[in-house]
Amino acid sequence: MEKPLTEHIKNDNTWLSLKEYKKVGGYEGLQKALKLNPEEVTNIVKESGLKGRGGAGFSTGTKWSFVPMGDDVPTPKYFIANGDEMEPGSFKDRLLLEGNPHQLIEGMIIGSYAIQARYSYVFLRWAYHHAAKAISSAIQEAYEAGYLGQNILGSKFNLDMSLHISVGRYICGEETALLNALEGKRANPRTKPPFPVVSGLFGKPTVVNNVETLNNIPHILNKGAEWFKGLSKTDEGGTKLYGASGRVKKPGLWELPLGTTLRELLEVHAGGMQDGYKFKGVLPGGGSTDFLTEEHLDVPMDYASVGKAGSRLGTGTLIVLDDKTCTVGMLQNLEQFFAQESCGWCTPCREGLPWTAKLLDAIEKGKGKMEDLDTLTFQTHYMAPGNTYCALAPGAMEPLQSALKYFKTDFEKHIHEHKCPWEQ
């Protein structure tokens, strides 16, 4: 089983130096890319079927192809790696950022070449101190080796790159809020259209891709679209970093073929539930995805299949709920986080999320009323996709709406017993 993204990552908390990276085929993808013209690079990525690993699952090559190309287009264009990994339960980008920074940088240079960007930024979560060191050092090495700067590898392509450390807000992971933050403005999302590929950073065409997405790029260029498609168990190409947290025997992170089933993840890789705990449900793609339950264990974890099952692949990092943890308490914690992280721009998210969190808090404390469940259901409709300015609040409603569907009795017990039934 091939693990192109992670196979060379070391276990000693140090990252691959340029020398080490080159030894295992690093920057060969870039060399190949620079011999092609930009449109050909984009086409290869498009053919590979690579989908955005940040959660939305949009075709990466297609996104690149929307960037205006040619001589009389607005310049400079920008290319940005979204390293603001703050999805609850998600820690996949961290491994790549800390373990193999050159893989990201190579992917970014290739992407920049494909859209003819002049500047690129790594937008990094504030808390990722170790990753910040890795990226800084790798950028410096890349400059010294001529992979960045003027006339890269004699190709006449110029690209500068720098690291931007975010001040730490979940909303900065939303690509347009990220652009505002990078410009030094309030991290509010922007209206779409216009999309960033047309009017992005400083009003110029900009591509924002997730860190894991970009880590795939050097390999796609090096080994081809067909090879990439073959990595996967489904028709969506490549491998995926899957993770699991919760009361499983071996919480962790694994690079596996895209489309590995939920059951295999839970039972083989995570080692099954800890002794004395029973599986109750799982958020398959981080905090902002719908619960899946026992009946969904054989769902392949790819974008289409998880979608069909009523949830989202999201970041592919599972949060496992067991029978001894209070569902309402878990949701309260999650909704409190989302309410706190709302930027405050649109009404449903700004007002609806704190209201939701307060309702859950009241229910958890045994002060809930049966009507509160109707109000919670109202909130899930009120903050449905399309009703809000960006995807934050609809994402926040996903665990709640599915919990109301699968675990409604847990809520009712709280209300009837006037206390949390899990309380000791």
Added chain:
Amino acid sequence: MAKVVIDNKMYEVNGSKNMLEICLSLGLNLPYFCWHPELGSVGACRQCAVIKYKDKEDTKGKLVMACLEPVADNMRISLEADEAKQFRAGNVEALMTNHPHDCPVCDEGGECHLQDMTVMTGHNYRRYNFKKRTHTNQYLGPFINHEMNRCIQCYRCVRFYKDYAGGKDLDVFGAHDDLYFGRHEEGVLENEFSGNLLEVCPTGVFTDKTLRKHFTRKWDLTNAPSICHGCALGCNIIASERYGSIRRILSRYNGDVNGYFLCDRGRFGYEYVNSEKRIQTPLKKQDGTFSQLTREQVIQEINAITSGKKLIGIGSPKASLESNFLLRQWVGAENFYAGMSNSEGKLVQLVLEILKAGKVKTPSLNEVKEYDAVFILGEDVTNTAPMLALNLRQAAKNKPDQKAAALDIPDWNDEGVRELVQGAKGPFYIASAHITKLDEIATQTCQLHPDDIARLGYAVANKINGQLPVLDSDEGEETLSQNIAKAMLAAKKPLIVAGISLFNQSIIESAANVASALKEQGKDVGLVYIVPEVNSVGLTMIADQFLDDAFEKATQAENDTLIILENDLYQRMDKNSTDAFFENYKNNITLDYLDNKTTQQATYILPATTFAEGNGTVINNEGRAQRFYQVYSPDNDVKSSWKWLQAMIPNTTSSCQSFDEVIKDLVDAFPELKGIQEIAPSEHFREGTQKIPREPHRYSGRTAMHADTEVSEHQPPSDTDSALSFTMEGYAGIPPAALTPFYWSPGWNSVQAINKYQIEVGGALHGGNPGKRLFEQKENNKADYFENIPSQFSPKEGSWFLLPFYHILGSDELSAQSPAIKERVPAPYVALNDNDASKAGIEEGDIIDVLVKEVNQKLTVKLNTGLPEGTIGLPKGLTATAGIQFPFWTTFKKLTDE
């Protein structure tokens, strides 16, 4: 045009708009908060949700925000679909979770957009039963009260204040449900247009502090359509009264003038009307003291002293055309003087000639927003014509915004356009005598002596048309004039702005040359001149002699009687010569509103109306005639000057003339003023058989208002001069725009009811915007050019050229007497050139002695104003600097420690 289907009904609509604008323009009630016709759409509040259907077969549809939905042909939407209605009700419920239930004690109550929208969506039962978030409030200065708990976070305030008006000291702080809209710390809101926050805020966060001091609910106010008297732009206002005092000013929408907004001078400068210094009865001076007379007595006595005597009349650019005209009729044209100095009057005359010649277009105030390149010569626009500055700020965005159109980003998509252009402005050039506030949006600026500003103008004209005279300018000027000419030629619609504030004829002439040269190059050029006062243009049309002329001739006066109309001459001429002037006259009749130095010189004082108690016509800087109407009928002897004059003019028919008849005489005497008959319906106008009520139908307390003195209800005063009535009874629909005293529509109690008065939201009013331009551009009129190029200014050793500095809050005599404005008037100062000061060993804050017309004044020094070397500046029109006739050469000296 496009065809759209809204709730199964087909409409033909404007394809360049968004669906919210379409729905509102069609008269449909779709609630909204964050959208504003001038500020565009941002999609923040989510209130204007509708269901959009893919096609005829689609029955489910998708919830979208109408404000972000461009019109598309055959588009199908529904406002009435259950899902949309439920969402909108839920959204208001969410907004209301933190909104206090303090409507009964909130100043906004009864005219609150949030109240209206809440009722409109049907939300009435509260499910949220947790604590509300609370905030502390800030002191924001004398104009605006802050109550943050009421905020519904629509972001309109910061979008207006920062993005539209260029303010720096209001912002949004915090995040999620803990947002704070305010200053970084307590303090006065500095922007000149801060008062618009009151109307932009959909609820009671920002409310009128001056209204609060004598609070009245909207429905209890008597209102009239009026014209701001604060400067020459003639912004349209609604003035409102209760219990005999003016309570507040709101913007009255006029799509040809001020649009939705007002400046702070116009909005908060009304309180002088309620001043204790108001003259309430006729007064007669005997042995140095004034005693009251009755109306009949005073008329009789004045008839006696004026009969058969030569009369000298001094008019006023603050008074209406009608009042000035009747004074002129009484004293005779040869004895009538426009009450402004010759230096000012001659320049207004020149501007008037250029307007009349109509070689280039003079755009309306609102049209200024459409120009895409600007060149300002000499004016500190923010302080001499504030609302023009606000509109110039919008014009500065046009060229960069053209980029958005190229990417199919509609102009109403505020956020999309803003992120694309990233605050780019220009081309925008300013040549002024000192640093001005608009410099911050300029492409390039320079500070020059007025003569050199004119020279720059001539140089630019030469760069546009090489046949115009060449100047021997230095290299700096050469590149600057080159840049300006290039930018103006590259623009589609260049705009040239100049005025008379620096009292320099050459600036006016060179600006005309630049505009004419651009016109000859086929440009759709605009030329705006700023003049000082509300009726400067109107007065100059009926008078051709000025104060210096009057002062000169006064020495020949024998037994003549002087009549002064609404004019404190000490504001306009220096004290010594004004004193001397008055000494020539034994009898002096003054018509005025406030006690001042001139009324102190009078033999008889007649209590005149301000804009608030009388009708009149004024002509703005563009040549637009507009009518203001009496708000209320005071129960004292205060009368319009034209009514007093009618009563005093002997042996004429005019004594019983109505307002319309006065206008008829005026037009007969001055045919070029014919247009003023068309600016508003006549006094005989009726909607059906009804007059237009000044009071809303919910006006309360009428039977109780005078109960402390009399039990029976007073008969309301009758208005014989207009189609308006002083009651709540009358026509309930939308009256002609010129007669609209307030905005109200069922379900729309706030100022946003204006939507119902417009043909298309943000566009013209039903029946057309009121007012009439008297001069239009004349086609095929060959340009002729001015040729008197002044020579370059050279500083003199030991002598400095004195220039005026203008202040929006301070330089206007009347508004500066309003208590709220008074708090903001700057302390007197003297501005020096930094080099001149350092040579003289003077620093910022030092007190120096400045020689002003033979009088020494001790003033605090202000540096860093950008004044050119050899010049010196004083604030115009402050109490300490009143009557200074700029410009002249003067000296100053440093005060030693002794």
